[in-house]
Amino acid sequence: DTGVSQDPRHKITKRGQNVTFRCDPISEHNRLYWYRQTLGQGPEFLTYFQNEAQLEKSRLLSDRFSAERPKGSFSTLEIQRTEQGDSAMYLCASSLASGGPFYFGPGTRLTVT
Amino acid sequence: KQEVTQIPAALSVPEGENLVLNCSFTDSAIYNLQWFRQDPGKGLTSLLLIQSSQREQTSGRLNASLDKSSGRSTLYIAASQPGDSATYLCVQFGNEKLTFGTGTRLTIIP
Numbered sequence: 333d334t335g336v337s338q339d340p341r342h343k344i345t346k347r348g349q350n351v352t353f354r355c356d357p358i359s360e361h362n363r364l365y366w367y368r369q370t371l372g373q374g375p376e377f378l379t380y381f382q383n384e385a386q387l388e389k390s391r392l393l394s395d396r397f398s399a400e401r402p403k404g405s406f407s408t409l410e411i412q413r414t415e416q417g418d419s420a421m422y423l424c425a426s427s428l429a430s431g432g433p434f435y436f437g438p439g440t441r442l443t444v445t
Numbered sequence: 446k447q448e449v450t451q452i453p454a455a456l457s458v459p460e461g462e463n464l465v466l467n468c469s470f471t472d473s474a475i476y477n478l479q480w481f482r483q484d485p486g487k488g489l490t491s492l493l494l495i496q497s498s499q500r501e502q503t504s505g506r507l508n509a510s511l512d513k514s515s516g517r518s519t520l521y522i523a524a525s526q527p528g529d530s531a532t533y534l535c536v537q538f539g540n541e542k543l544t545f546g547t548g549t550r551l552t553i554i555p
Binding site: 338374388421436437439441 | 476477479481486487488489490491494496534536538539542543545546547548
C-alpha cells in the first residue's frame with residue numbers, strides 16, 4: 333500500500349514565481365481532492381476530480397490557480413504569480429467513491445517570500 | 446450549510462487515562478464520518494470511518510461512535526500514550542465534499 337504521495341514536500345519560492353505541485357492518489361481511486369491549510373486552521377476545499385473531470389472548483393480559488401488530472405491518475409496544481417498569502421500546506425486526498433474512506437497525502441508546504 | 450464543531454478545542458490529560466473527544470453536526474442527516482489525526486506540519490492520517498448505517502467502529506485502543514439522531518460522534522481513546530498527542534479532526538462527508546470539524550488539540554502528559 334503506497335498511499336497518497338505528494339511532490340515536492342516543501343517548496344520555497346519568491347513572490348511572482350509560478351509553482352506546480354503533484355499528487356499521486358492511491359491506485360484505482362477515481363476521486364481526487366485538493367485542500368489548502370494555513371497554520372492553526374482547518375483544511376479549505378480547493379477543487380476535486382472524478383477521474384479526469386474537474387467537477388468543482390472553490391470560489392476561493394482565483395484564476396491564478398489551475399488543476400489538472402489529464403489521465404485520471406495523478407494530478408497537478410499550479411499557482412501562477414504566487415503571492416505571500418498563498419503560503420500554506422497543500423493537501424491532496426483520494427477515495428474510491430464518494431462514500432469514502434478518504435486518504436490524505438503528506439502535503440506540500442509552500443512558502444512564498 | 447453544514448457545520449461541524451469539536452469540543453474541547455484543546456485537551457491535556459496524564460498518560461494512561463481514557464478520554465473522549467466530541468464532534469457535533471448542525472445537519473443530522475449526515476452521511477459518513479471519518480476521524481483523522483494530524484501531527485504538526487504533517488498530513489492527515491485516517492483513524493476510523495463510520496458509515497451512516499453504522500453506530501460504531503473500533504481499531505485497537507480507539508472506538509468511534511455515531512449518533513445520527515443527536516448529530517454527534519465521539520472518539521474514545523483508551524489508555525492514552527504520549528504518542529497520541531496530535532490534533533484530531535472529525536470529517537463529515539456525503540455526495541461530493543468533506544466538511545471538517547474545528548479540531549481538538551490533544552496533549553498526553555508523560
